[in-house]
Amino acid sequence: MIRTATHRFRPAVLACLAAGTATGLVAVPETRGAAAAEGDQPRNIIVFIADGCGESTHRAYECWRGEPMVYQGPEWSRYDATTYALRPGSRPSRGVEPLEQDPRYVYDFDLASDTTPDEGSSGGYPFHVRGYRWLRATAPDSANTATSIFAGVSTYTGAINVDGAGTPVPSVSRAAADAGKAVGIVSTVPYSHATPACAAGTSVVQREMYHEITHQMLTSDICTVIAGAGHPEFDDSAQRRESPKYKFISEEDWTALRSGTLATSTPVAGATAGVHDTPAAWTLVDDVDTIRSLATGDTPERLFIVGRAAQTLQQIRAPHQNGDSTPPGGHPRNTGVPTLSELTLAAINAVDDDPDGFFLMVEGGAVDWAMHDNQIGRMIEEMDDYHSTLETVCAMLDSGDRGFDWSDTLVVVTADHDHLLLGPDSDTVPFQPLEDRGEGNLPGFRWHSNSHSNIPVPLFARGKGADRFESIPTTAAGPKRVFHQTAIGRLLLDLIDEPTAAASD
Numbered sequence: 205m206i207r208t209a210t211h212r213f214r215p216a217v218l219a220c221l222a223a224g225t226a227t228g229l230v231a232v233p234e235t236r237g238a239a240a241a242e243g244d245q246p247r248n249i250i251v252f253i254a255d256g257c258g259e260s261t262h263r264a265y266e267c268w269r270g271e272p273m274v275y276q277g278p279e280w281s282r283y284d285a286t287t288y289a290l291r292p293g294s295r296p297s298r299g300v301e302p303l304e305q306d307p308r309y310v311y312d313f314d315l316a317s318d319t320t321p322d323e324g325s326s327g328g329y330p331f332h333v334r335g336y337r338w339l340r341a342t343a344p345d346s347a348n349t350a351t352s353i354f355a356g357v358s359t360y361t362g363a364i365n366v367d368g369a370g371t372p373v374p375s376v377s378r379a380a381a382d383a384g385k386a387v388g389i390v391s392t393v394p395y396s397h398a399t400p401a402c403a404a405g406t407s408v409v410q411r412e413m414y415h416e417i418t419h420q421m422l423t424s425d426i427c428t429v430i431a432g433a434g435h436p437e438f439d440d441s442a443q444r445r446e447s448p449k450y451k452f453i454s455e456e457d458w459t460a461l462r463s464g465t466l467a468t469s470t471p472v473a474g475a476t477a478g479v480h481d482t483p484a485a486w487t488l489v490d491d492v493d494t495i496r497s498l499a500t501g502d503t504p505e506r507l508f509i510v511g512r513a514a515q516t517l518q519q520i521r522a523p524h525q526n527g528d529s530t531p532p533g534g535h536p537r538n539t540g541v542p543t544l545s546e547l548t549l550a551a552i553n554a555v556d557d558d559p560d561g562f563f564l565m566v567e568g569g570a571v572d573w574a575m576h577d578n579q580i581g582r583m584i585e586e587m588d589d590y591h592s593t594l595e596t597v598c599a600m601l602d603s604g605d606r607g608f609d610w611s612d613t614l615v616v617v618t619a620d621h622d623h624l625l626l627g628p629d630s631d632t633v634p635f636q637p638l639e640d641r642g643e644g645n646l647p648g649f650r651w652h653s654n655s656h657s658n659i660p661v662p663l664f665a666r667g668k669g670a671d672r673f674e675s676i677p678t679t680a681a682g683p684k685r686v687f688h689q690t691a692i693g694r695l696l697l698d699l700i701d702e703p704t705a706a707a708s709d
């Protein structure tokens with residue numbers, strides 16, 4: 205039931221740190237926005253996030269792959285981003301200083317790299333050294349980090365586009381929609397998980413409010429296309445359930461989506477122009493062949509794509525076991541579900557005919573889930589799906605045959621946070637890097653937790669406006685250029701809000 209897209213003319217509004225082994229960082233919690241420059245605003249912005257993909261995650265995939273990744277070429281600029289939260293805890297503060305940075309969580313190179321032996325442990329994982337303990341104890345989550353990246357605001361763990369007091373903050377995608385751009389959100393995990401929720405411009409005080417998040421996504425006028433896992437009618441192995449499980453979307457919204465009656469809200473009269481001038485009904489697509497067919501041709505005005513799998517497209521499929529080190533491809537993959545590349549191609553086709561450009565977020569979300577489960581093989585599978593998506597998009601930009609290329613598009617490749625994955629002897633050799641055991645082989649590794657760490661993450665940028673990252677003040681004392689993730693969000697907001705030379709209609 206695909207309807208032909210109505211051509212939408214919108215008034216263009218105004219327009220390694222490898223476990224602390226790199227050059228020392230000093231603890232400076234805030235950076236300012238990048239200096240403005242005339243005429244360097246990209247028409248399109250694509251942000252790739254591999255969730256939980258710190259330096260060692262990149263390295264693990266690189267060892268197995270046997271060659272550098274597409275974003276390690278000379279055309280790309282490399283930075284590092286600190287990821288720390290405003291404070292721990294999953295609720296907004298009612299205190300007198302709800303927006304104040306808790307200094308104990310600010311990335312501190314000396315504390316992070318402390319190799320003094322530590323006999324303690326937590327969650328079944330020994331600390332070994334004080335640095336590991338500190339990195340684990342001060343770790344951020346995917347919600348506070350995504351709020352930094354997509355709204356430029358530091359906040360508490362669990363917050364979705366709200367500040368430390370729980371007040372909603374303006375997001376990059378809201379700004380993009382207000383500037384007339386199409387917005388697309390793609391993930392390998394449920395559409396309402398923290399990263400896509402923030403990227404889609406929703407605001408809630410607690411990340412587990414999945415029904416509310418999805419309802420906001422579907423009833424705001426921000427997104428043109430949303431694509432991910434999170435199907436109520438299928439399980440993690442892509443098998444149909446006996447009865448639906450409404451974890452990530454309410455039964456009411458799902459039923460309305462199914463019947464084609466769920467529409468965006470009516471834009472407020474006289475408000476800044478959003479994506480649409482009238483409410484638009486969502487078209488639900490979950491059949492994998494139809495999803496693949498959406499890579500070309502006309503697309504519905506609003507497109508909600510959900511793969512027929514419960515939580516991840518592939519990662520939690522049976523047999524599923526924590527600590528499983530089966531190499532990539534060692535277990536049969538789910539069938540009947542799309543790849544991240546296929547979701548992304550459909551999403552790009554849905555947003556790329558907008559005359560004002562687009563904002564697209566693509567998340568390898570299950571990279572993080574595999575890391576939580578200490579499954580290095582499945583982590584590499586997820587990285588491979590993510591990286592091949594990147595290669596596909598980069599080839600599209602190289603050719604320019606879709607009407608956009610590097611001259612008008614900014615691509616940012618980063619992660620939200622790190623996991624503490626180190627070399628095989630890193631229990632006795634502090635911060636030992638992963639051991640390269642050759643192409644097609646798992647690297648030598650050791651898990652130091654089943655959750656996140658506070659190690660800064662790499663960021664790669666290329667395309668129109670990428671040089672703006674150069675002007676973000678660094679927080680590092682040394683040659684490495686380091687900034688807090690909030691600088692990413694502020695830069696993206698600047699790039700969207702500044703008047704552009706192309707903003708003529």
Ligand SMILES: [Zn+2]
Nearest residue numbers: 256346572576
């Ligand atoms: Zn995580």
